[in-house]
Amino acid sequence: xxxxxxxxxxxxxxxxxxxxxxxxxxxxxxxxxxxxxxxxxxxxxxxxxxxxxxxxxxxxxxxxxxxxxxxxxxxxxxxxxxxxxxxxxxxxxxxxxxxxxxxxxxxxxxxxxxxxxxxxxxxxxxxxxxxxxxxxxxxxxxxxxxxxxxxxxxxxxxxxxxxxxxxxxxxxxxxxxxxxxxxxxxxxxx
Amino acid sequence: xxxxxxxxxxxxxxxxxxxxxxxxxxxxxxxxxxxxxxxxxxxxxxxxxxxxxxxxxxxxxxxxxxxxxxxxxxxxxxxxxxxxxxxxxxxxxxxxxxxxxxxxxxxxxxxxxxxxxxxxxxxxxxxxxxxxxxxxxxxxxxxxxxxxxxxxxxxxxxxxxxxxxxxxxxxxxxx
Numbered sequence: 001x002x003x004x005x006x007x008x009x010x011x012x013x014x015x016x017x018x019x020x021x022x023x024x025x026x027x028x029x030x031x032x033x034x035x036x037x038x039x040x041x042x043x044x045x046x047x048x049x050x051x052x053x054x055x056x057x058x059x060x061x062x063x064x065x066x067x068x069x070x071x072x073x074x075x076x077x078x079x080x081x082x083x084x085x086x087x088x089x090x091x092x093x094x095x096x097x098x099x100x101x102x103x104x105x106x107x108x109x110x111x112x113x114x115x116x117x118x119x120x121x122x123x124x125x126x127x128x129x130x131x132x133x134x135x136x137x138x139x140x141x142x143x144x145x146x147x148x149x150x151x152x153x154x155x156x157x158x159x160x161x162x163x164x165x166x167x168x169x170x171x172x173x174x175x176x177x178x179x180x181x182x183x184x185x186x187x188x189x190x
Numbered sequence: 191x192x193x194x195x196x197x198x199x200x201x202x203x204x205x206x207x208x209x210x211x212x213x214x215x216x217x218x219x220x221x222x223x224x225x226x227x228x229x230x231x232x233x234x235x236x237x238x239x240x241x242x243x244x245x246x247x248x249x250x251x252x253x254x255x256x257x258x259x260x261x262x263x264x265x266x267x268x269x270x271x272x273x274x275x276x277x278x279x280x281x282x283x284x285x286x287x288x289x290x291x292x293x294x295x296x297x298x299x300x301x302x303x304x305x306x307x308x309x310x311x312x313x314x315x316x317x318x319x320x321x322x323x324x325x326x327x328x329x330x331x332x333x334x335x336x337x338x339x340x341x342x343x344x345x346x347x348x349x350x351x352x353x354x355x356x357x358x359x360x361x362x363x364x365x
Contacts, residue, residue: 026261029257033253033257037250037253041243041245041246042242045243051246055246055249055252059253059256062253062256062257066257067260125240127237128237128238128240128241131241132241135238146238149203150235151238151243153204153207175199178199178231178234178235181238182230
């Protein structure tokens with residue numbers, strides 16, 4: 001790889017990898033894939049709720065990103081730009097008829113054995129899975145705002161860019177989402 | 191002074207991920223001990239963070255393979271670097287010659303080409319409402335208008351064609 005970071009012994013930054021890829025460095029592209037495919041997949045999964053469809057959307061998004069790399073001006077971070085492509089691609093799949101696999105409230109309530117398990121860790125794991133099941137039931141913007149903040153640690157500004165809203169609206173979506181989840185958790189587990 | 195509820199809640203994702211510095215982490219912990227509402231929200235965030243979806247192990251390999259195929263396809267066309275002019279050249283090469291009309295040559299040449307097509311083939315039927323041209327290659331820099339019969343009009347430009355190709359194009363469009 002011809003990245004600047006590699007020469008100086010540090011990890012190359014995304015913008016350096018992008019420049020390398022645009023100059024014909026195939027390995028730079030692989031590093032970008034290694035670095036961002038996980039978050040890309042989870043964003044697609046958050047929208048589609050279907051692992052296979054999420055993998056397809058992730059692949060198509062990376063291909064589109066590769067084709068459009070010349071159009072990436074670097075105003076935004078590469079990750080933000082990529083995740084915007086991913087979310088658009090996932091929504092396109094939804095419009096084409098790929099259906100979200102949503103769980104009903106009853107299904108969410110039946111996930112795992114709840115707190116009846118003797119092993120506290122098992123119970124904790126069940127509670128985590130139930131919380132994720134409830135997350136899937138939030139409206140898309142709230143779901144993505146919560147997911148991008150909690151799973152990926154993205155700033156509200158980045159979240160806003162990805163979900164197509166202002167930083168303030170991203171913050172509101174996040175807090176509303178968490179508030180609803182808390183209420184659902186109390187109802188589901190009461 | 192301790193952290194406010196709002197400040198604490200904004201930092202809960204980092205707190206749940208163990209990504210806070212010691213000082214801030216301790217402040218959050220102190221707040222959660224005395225604020226039941228924030229503690230409840232912290233539990234929600236912690237549960238969510240505890241079940242982050244796993245990424246399929248084979249996905250990275252699959253993505254690399256897909257990008258390899260795309261890379262090889264664009265490399266066959268030439269250019270320097272992904273997504274720059276490689277894909278554009280490939281896209282242009284994949285289009286029929288008449289659809290490659292872009293914008294760099296004098297307007298009279300483009301006008302002559304369109305006129306030859308319209309007059310020669312008689313494809314324009316102004317009275318028919320369903321003959322509205324559709325925008326083709328909407329994502330390209332130089333959109334062209336396309337009728338069902340395949341005649342290009344609108345904003346024809348001829349970038350990338352040699353004089354010989356242009357002459358051949360006009361010849362092909364003769365009736």
